Amino acid sequence: MAEISIIIVSFNSRKFISKCLESISKCFKGLKHEIIIVDNGSKDGTIDILKEKKEITLVQNGKNEGYAKACNQGARIACGKYLFFANPDIEFEDNIPDKIFIFLSKNKDYAGGGFTHIHRHGKIQRICAGHIVKPLDHFSEQLGLYGLLPSVRTFNARFFPLRGYKTDHPAEFICGGCFLIRKEIFQELSGFDEKFLAYFEDMDFCRRLKNEGYRLFYWGSQRIIHSLGTERRKMSSVSLRTDYASRYYYFKKHYSPVWIPFLWIISNIGLVTRFTVFILFSLYKIQFYNIAKNYFNVFLSHLNPVRYAK
Helix, strand or coil: CCCEEEEEEECCCCCCHHHHHHHHHHHCCCCCEEEEEEEECCCCCHHHHHCCCCCEEEEEECCCCCHHHHHHHHHHHCCCCEEEEECCCEEECCCCCHHHHHHHHHCCCEEEEEEEEECCCCCECHHHEECCCCHHHHHHHHCCHHHHCCCCHHHCCCCCCHHHHHCEEEECEECCCEEEEEHHHHHHCCCCCCCCCCCCHHHHHHHHHHHCCCEEEEEEEEEEEECHHHHHHHCCHHHHHHHHHHHHHHHHHHCCCCHHHHHHHHHHHHHHHHHHHHHHHHCCCCCHHHHHHHHHHHHHHHCCCHHHHC
């Protein structure tokens, strides 16, 4: 029986999935594991690649059921004591050490944890771990203050200090794209909330873990390469709208609804600012025009506050 069930949700992941599976084969070699891939209706040939992989269990959805629901599907058929949710665009760099599971076996109040995400050129992606998001963090993010002033803690409250991403220590939040969790605890909390189509389902789950008295650990000494993190600004209009919808649902679920009008106003300011910046960039490089257009389209659809207040 597998000790670890690695669950991957794929959606048009042909470009990445083979390297991801190769890295799992190498870095999980010493651990009893199974690989479950739940495909959310890929149309780019991902399925053709996956059907050739004898080492995986493949679940095919006819359409995009969302990340949370697909993860829960994989968890229901998993045999492992631990669930390891992994995006198809990540590559494990190092062998997964026994010390992680020894630590978890000795510390029952820790539900699981995660690793450092890096760009292919080595830069750390701070979104991989940190603290539970609060409404004022949305303000800092939408106005770009966390990126412009990374050393100012007021604007970076959801992140660790930069040096904190290179060491091992507890964390409140672990990114769902590389997330280790005890199966029994995942089941106890009924898995991810399937009302999140994508984005913030991991933040919601980490908050619920904290509310139940469980803790998470961040192994900063373990690194993974996260490819799509370098392309986040290229998100489509649909992905951006989904991101905002998930944010509002998260804040309504965990905070007072009086925050929603404030968050809506800040979001519109952020969308207009990003549109303006990328339009100016497009004067020098035309590829920025499509990014600007996506932000403008989302701004237009975002003008009706009623849909987010429901």
